[in-house]
Amino acid sequence: MRYCRCRQAGKQAVPVFISAAQWLQAGAFALAYLLLCGLCLRVRDAQRPAAAAGATLIAYASQGGSARKLAQRHAETLARRGPVTLLALNQVQAADLENAHLALFIASTYGEGEPPDNALRFARLWLRGGGQDGAALSRLHYAVLALGDSEYRQFCGFGLALDRGLRERGARPMFAPQTVDRLDDRALVEWQNRLLENAVLESGETVVDGAGQGARLPATVLDRRCLNAGSPGAGVYHLRLGLPPGVDWRAGDIAVLDIPREGPEGPVQREYSIASLPSDGALELLVRQVCKDDGSFGVGSGWLTRQLPMGGELALQVRDNPAFHPPPPERPLILVGNGTGIAGLRAHLRARVQVGAHANWLLFGERTRAHDRLFDDELAAWLGSGHLQRLDRVYSRDNEPLRYVQDALAAQQQELQAWLARGAAVFVCGSLEGMAPAVHRLLLEILGERGLEDLSLEGRYRRDVY
Ligand SMILES: Cc1cc2nc3c(=O)[nH]c(=O)nc-3n(C[C@H](O)[C@H](O)[C@H](O)COP(=O)(O)O)c2cc1C
Structure with missing residues (x-):
């Protein structure tokens, strides 16, 4: 029988790759198929344990x-x-x-060498000493x-x-972990070759082609404005990009832009949170100019805010980012961020406005009230229309008692608890340095490690931080 069981945070198991017709066919041929599989797998088992019978865990x-996506x-x-x-x-x-004979782990790294949010619980249970008493993984063949x-x-x-953690628990690596730098296609092909050598894949099967390179879309600069003229911080530019008709994305998705470079190496990629919806008629981004000590500008931000002319063209890819997609409309939403995280x-x-969800609370931090009130008119309009029930803005350079969003959140712990008790989700977008870890620490203090983990598992704590 051919099926794939898919479970994600807060969701039920979802069968994929199956049609009704396939089920019927599978039923009719199940016995013969299983007998044949059993025979083949026993033969291959004896030769190459990596391709053993039983479910493959990915x-x-x-x-x-x-x-x-790779998984x-x-x-x-x-x-x-x-x-x-x-x-x-x-x-x-x-x-x-314990039941899988073969497991493939595909794992990225965040923070400074830390697990992504959807691996925090696993890391606590399996990788931080103790945990999972006596779990013996000696039957598990795996690759990372x-x-x-x-x-x-x-x-x-x-x-x-x-x-390391898997090896310490007795699991058997099929080969050394394959590291991949910025989705480098060569490293991905090496991994694929290792899988072929170890009979996880059969000749002709591919798992990585095009993994690093999605389809590029032609985009045109429709508009570009500086939103914070006079700010003590670097310029924040609001770009509106025109795309071919029919391109779709959701709130939380990411635009990957090709930044042209002189020389043989070709373009570099830069990622930006998308600040608009398809119904806005343009893909909008916020780009903060990176100014270096020698007076030069960052490769991506310099090109996008200074060199690329109005009407100029660029190539981009829209990357699906389900870990930051909207919660259900009925769930209250606390949005926390700073700087270009407002995008x-x-x-x-x-x-939320589109689906008529009103239980929204935005906590946002920037430098000065005078110059950094990003999207002020829109936020005021949403406050007026009731689409924003609470708005807390803090300015770190204005010598006010509350300097950062984490201070604003800490000052309103009771309100925060009340929203969480009503089932609110917390979405954080912005700086990995300072803001996101501070908000994380505060949530840990309030909810405890398990509480925050549960929030994350329920899809109620999501972060897009950089
Ligand atoms: C905020 C942030 C922190 C990161 N920290 C690390 C790191 O410490 N070590 C590392 O090798 N890569 C780090 N990366 C790179 C990611 O692991 C890499 O981009 C990976 O391809 C992301 O995969 P994902 O889209 O599945 O999360 C970091 C990326 C971001 C955005």
């Missing part, structure tokens, strides 16, 4: 969606030959590991594909820690 740890691609290919269980790492139970970015000190830190939060607010 587990992913992903914040931005790349590892998840889905693996599941699609492998489900053609046998049962596959596709899970976010937090959803993996002891039994999943570790996604990362070599500009970070802890390159692929979480994927490598995952590999992702604004897309959420627009989506």
Whole structure:
């Protein structure tokens, strides 16, 4: 029988790759098929334990969606030959590991060498000493594909820690963890080759083609404005980009822009949270100019805010980011962010307005009230229309008692508890340095480690931080 079980945070198991006709066919041929499979797998078992019978577990740890997408691609290919269980790492139970003969872990790294949110629980249970008493994984053959970015000190830190933790518990690596720098296609092909060598894949099967390179769309600059002239901070530019008709995305999705460079190396990619919805008629971004000590500008922000002319063209890709997609309309939503993080939060607010959801609370931090009231008119209009029930803005350079969003949140703990008790989700978008860890610490203080983990597992604590 060919199926893939898919479980994600807060969702029920969802069968995929099955049609009614396939079920009927499968029923008719089940006995013969199983007999044949059993025979084949016993033969292959004896030769190569990596391709053993039983479900193949594919587990992913992903914040931005790349590892998840790759994991889905693996599941699609492998489900053609046998049962596959596709899970976010937090959803993996002891039994999943003990029953699977073969597991593929596809894990990205966040923070400074830390797990993505959808792997925090797994890391606590399986990788931080103790936990999962006596769980013996000696039957488990596995491989780790570790996604990362070599500009970070802890390159692929979480994927490598995952590999160490599994080995310490007796699991058997089929080969050393494959690290991948910025979705480099060569490293992905190496991984695919390892899977072929270990008979996880059969000749002709692919799991990574095009993984690093999605379809590019032509975009045109329709408008570009500086939103914070006079600010002590660097310029924040609001770009409106025209796309071909029919391009779709959701609040929380990410635009990956190709930034042209001189020389043979070709363009570099820069990612931005999308600040608009398709119904706005343009894909909107906020770009903060990066000004270096020598007076030069960052490669991406310099090109986008200074060189690219009005009407100019660029190539971009819209990346699905389900970890930051909107919660159901009936769920109250607390949006927390700073700086250009308002981009992702604004897309959420627009989506909430579209579905008529009013229980929205925005806490937003910038530098000065005089110059950094990003999207002030819109926020005022939503306050007026009741689409924004609470708006707390704090300015770090104005010598006011509350400087940062975490201070504003801490000052309103009772209100926060009341919203959480009503089932609110907390969505955080903005700086990884300072804001996001401080908000995280505050939530840990209020809810405790388990409480925050549960919130995350229920899809009620989501972060898009950079
Ligand atoms: C805020 C942030 C922190 C990151 N920290 C690390 C890190 O410490 N080490 C690393 O190798 N890569 C790091 N990365 C890179 C990601 O692991 C890499 O982009 C990966 O492909 C993302 O996969 P995903 O989309 O599945 O989450 C970081 C990326 C972001 C945005």
